[in-house]
Amino acid sequence: MTDLIAEAGREVAAPGTEIIAATSLSGPASIEGHFDEAMSVLGLVDEILDGPRADAYIIACFGDPGLMAAREITDAPVLGIAEAAMHAATFIATGFSVVTTLERTRIITEHLVRSYGMEHHCRRVRATEVAVLELENPQSNARATILAECERALAEDQSSAIVLGCAGMADLVRYLEDKLQVPVIDGVAAAVKMAEALVGMGLKTSKRGDLAPPLPKPYRGKLSAYSPKGPALIAS
Amino acid sequence: MTDLIAEAGREVAAPGTEIIAATSLSGPASIEGHFDEAMSVLGLVDEILDGPRADAYIIACFGDPGLMAAREITDAPVLGIAEAAMHAATFIATGFSVVTTLERTRIITEHLVRSYGMEHHCRRVRATEVAVLELENPQSNARATILAECERALAEDQSSAIVLGCAGMADLVRYLEDKLQVPVIDGVAAAVKMAEALVGMGLKTSKRGDLAPPLPKPYRGKLSAYSPKGPALIAS
Amino acid sequence: MTDLIAEAGREVAAPGTEIIAATSLSGPASIEGHFDEAMSVLGLVDEILDGPRADAYIIACFGDPGLMAAREITDAPVLGIAEAAMHAATFIATGFSVVTTLERTRIITEHLVRSYGMEHHCRRVRATEVAVLELENPQSNARATILAECERALAEDQSSAIVLGCAGMADLVRYLEDKLQVPVIDGVAAAVKMAEALVGMGLKTSKRGDLAPPLPKPYRGKLSAYSPKGPALIAS
Amino acid sequence: MTDLIAEAGREVAAPGTEIIAATSLSGPASIEGHFDEAMSVLGLVDEILDGPRADAYIIACFGDPGLMAAREITDAPVLGIAEAAMHAATFIATGFSVVTTLERTRIITEHLVRSYGMEHHCRRVRATEVAVLELENPQSNARATILAECERALAEDQSSAIVLGCAGMADLVRYLEDKLQVPVIDGVAAAVKMAEALVGMGLKTSKRGDLAPPLPKPYRGKLSAYSPKGPALIAS
């Protein structure tokens, strides 16, 4: 799935933009709930602190886990794919539906919808009951199931665009646009372009207020290596 | 002012992006109220219908006048600078203040804030009582007045970024960032980068629903030349 | 249609109230979208500036186009028929449905619902796909289609009143009330009575703040005749 | 105070409108809290059930106590003066402040503001700490205190109109308008005109749904005389 995501990013990247795709070294194989989300943050933090320094970071999971924490530990822009996709959608449609994977993750997306101020733009979040890892299985009928849900969305939700609610759906954009004849937005592509936009404007995460570097303090036990030491923690 | 705006756009444009700046041939010299806004739409429509065809259009007035009308008559993305700036701001700060020109235009910005779902991100819209055209006058103390209002915003609004509420402030970004040490977002630059992002993703305005081409029908009198003839009106 | 609207107004007008009905001399024959709305404002402004001076003005299109612009250029009360109908409905029912014409105009009404604070009172906006001009065609089955949609509204929306979402439906009030046995509110009638109410209270549009006369400034090209000259523009 | 209220109503009433002013025969001399409000409903109900039958009823207390209960027991329109004043204000100003009596009643007004969907139009509710009955005392400096609060409202709240938050302030309208040069809205006058408007449109309270007559059932003890007997209770 990391390859698929990298490919989706590279397809839209501007000349000169290098996409470095990283699979978290620790944490869930897929993220399908609050617990998975919470436990995925450690691996994300590891990538930012230990991985290659980037001009911007993208969290390629539609729940945008760890977004605010990540923004504290670097001043490079950090984007979630859900927020990137939803913001992009508002520019080309007055209403969109999110088509996502499992019913149980819908509440997470709905919480993001409210956090991002998308209550009026996002007409409905729809679950397909296609599990994240099933998306990779060519034998599954995931593609047909997702298409059918998108069609229901257009018929019932007063939406005029579709936001794909999982990074693993990135390769379905063209297929669905052909079938549906409305804009279909993949968060990975949206986040890459939004990241380029922010970097191009010279914008960095504000370090005034709640996104300032973590205050220096000791962390105990298994996490002692993460003890913030002040600004030096950023991009260590 | 058109030159200043073009310059602000070109400064951030990616290689290969051509900025075509147009001054409306009919309408108000500056836009500072509901009437100015409504009367500015005709010139905007003229530009889209008669001007050079573009991959995306930017309405370089912070009130985003005519945004929805413009989206009906072309399938190229159309962006307002207020919406572009506010959406960009949400990626790099959890709260921002808008610093704009006249007190009387504040209600227009506040209406946009609600339309765009920015109630929680936009902490306050602040007027400086600097008139739009005064921004071009090097003898005025517009610059100092705006800086002072930005400083008050940071001190009082729990904001960690500034959105400049007028296209005519585009040349103040670096000056203000140096002084304030927080991100300062100009809508013109933001709109150029967001437009590039949408074009780069291959996204066009959805033609399903309320942004479909205007229905064919006769327009009377002075406006008969604008009678929609169906999809052919687009990019005529 | 102008005659029908005038008739609807005269039917409810108090003794002494004179209804002057004007068809816009420039602009769309019917208003069914964002572009139609934007292009209709010029004719509206012409009527206010050049037509007979009135004690109050009513914009007899359910999208309330140009409402704020109109309020700047006169101190007589200006009412939209959508706002008048919705406010009236709140006094006699705890929930209402709007039954309107085309699906594509629904988003415009929904935006008004939010602007006017009617989110809790307006339970749903329902489109009938009856075009505005079809309402005038006695051969069409517009009447039956609208009745059927009203019946669905009462059955499904928890509404106890109907707001008619088009000035062209004004002559259906008694017919629908007989069939539905709930209040049916036509915006034209509502606006006439609300206008009488405001005039009777001696209330005029506040000229403090954003509804003050447009600031004096030159308008270019085709619109140069509209250049605001300060308060003198009002009721010129 | 009943005379003052009647006078305020008669001043704006249309020819042919008869104002019947009634002082509640049981209940608080003034209404300044939740308990006063709740206890005032009995007298209100008595007036509607036993008093002269009217074409419309007005509850002349700014908390609109008993509004929904009253709407169940008659099909004539029932208006609260707070709702009438706030709705009227939205037609002539984009923002208003309410200037009311005691700090402790502010929460009641703020609750009405939300119930009526006025969150965006009502910029602030301001208490003067002038008690209701003090308004009748010519020796008090109530008038000056209220003027000063209105001036603060205009200076600080971005409001362009004032809504008077107590029926007992009805005689201050002209005085305050002269001083403030903005619209000042008295709820009694507004309710009279709105009532005329509704009656003029032939609108009655919807009897479908929650405002239908109270279901027949026995009431116990002191209230047994109020036992609803079905539709017959209306205008008994």
Added chain:
Amino acid sequence: MTDLIAEAGREVAAPGTEIIAATSLSGPASIEGHFDEAMSVLGLVDEILDGPRADAYIIACFGDPGLMAAREITDAPVLGIAEAAMHAATFIATGFSVVTTLERTRIITEHLVRSYGMEHHCRRVRATEVAVLELENPQSNARATILAECERALAEDQSSAIVLGCAGMADLVRYLEDKLQVPVIDGVAAAVKMAEALVGMGLKTSKRGDLAPPLPKPYRGKLSAYSPKGPALIAS
């Protein structure tokens, strides 16, 4: 029904908590509308003023009638069963449905949902058209009807818990939990436990602001005995 309610309370009460159940001596036999609600407050007030002094009071009607009035006349905590049930539900489910009695009372519950800030937690209020008094009739099929509505709620509302919308449903909790396998919350039990919680924390109703004792003033006529005499009225 009072016995059933008392039983529901005693079943969950902690050792040492005494439940004193009182049937209102005046007012409606059941509460199924705005008028019933308003008229029930007198009996509630009588109970608080004349009944045995309690450490906390519970208003065992799901509309929470008279809640704010009651909080003024005592400093012991006063709880409504609707608010207690809804707040309790938020701790054990991210979304709940309310299953209540009559369609016409739904608007009352929906108003409470907004007042209590439960718009996001309460997914839907569902009426069963089972009248309150029918709940006591063993021959009725109330139980089956309510179960069926709960099942629809779980299938359609994205809810994961049920709040019972009537005190008279208190004895259905175990039956419904067995059938539905989700938490089912009865407001009487919730209010008893919340009351114990508040008393256990030593919390009393704040007497600063709008819940202070009613201001001393004469009440007229039938209600003269209720004239507030200042703080002494509390727990007289």
Added chain:
Amino acid sequence: MTDLIAEAGREVAAPGTEIIAATSLSGPASIEGHFDEAMSVLGLVDEILDGPRADAYIIACFGDPGLMAAREITDAPVLGIAEAAMHAATFIATGFSVVTTLERTRIITEHLVRSYGMEHHCRRVRATEVAVLELENPQSNARATILAECERALAEDQSSAIVLGCAGMADLVRYLEDKLQVPVIDGVAAAVKMAEALVGMGLKTSKRGDLAPPLPKPYRGKLSAYSPKGPALIAS
């Protein structure tokens, strides 16, 4: 601080309630930002999975970190102290202010306020710039600073109760109540009593929907021991 928190819990616990206080074995010494919050979840999860099994769990940090994740891995009720305190406050005051530690954590509390539906009840969140660990330092003037902020809250926010925005303030309740003469609510005490209430009602976290046990799947690297194995993970 763990002792202080345990003490605050025991002080209000009912007879028979055992308070087991645990300091997280891994993670930040105090929680003052998004990163601290995210990194504190691992230790919380360890406590629930490996610690003594409890009838209910309390997360004694005012940001309620990890609340939803924790609710997935056990069916015992899990309470955050912020949610418990805010919900408790609504029962005894119509408006409250939160007085918390650092300015930078205010955004976290404000996000909780919205998530919990407390926008209307919580009038303002106030920072004191007292660091969490400073609360334990008897030499600091934390106590006076907090008292002063509470006094400002009562004077300026229209609040009638105070919610303490940090577990480390638990020992200030009586001191502040004496000084302020309004209810002061500590989240630890509130959570203990709310937990007792839920357990007393026999309520458990709903396992239908998003709080069901984490789906079985492999976790990689450092977190492989946390791989959910289905329901068996609960209370392992």
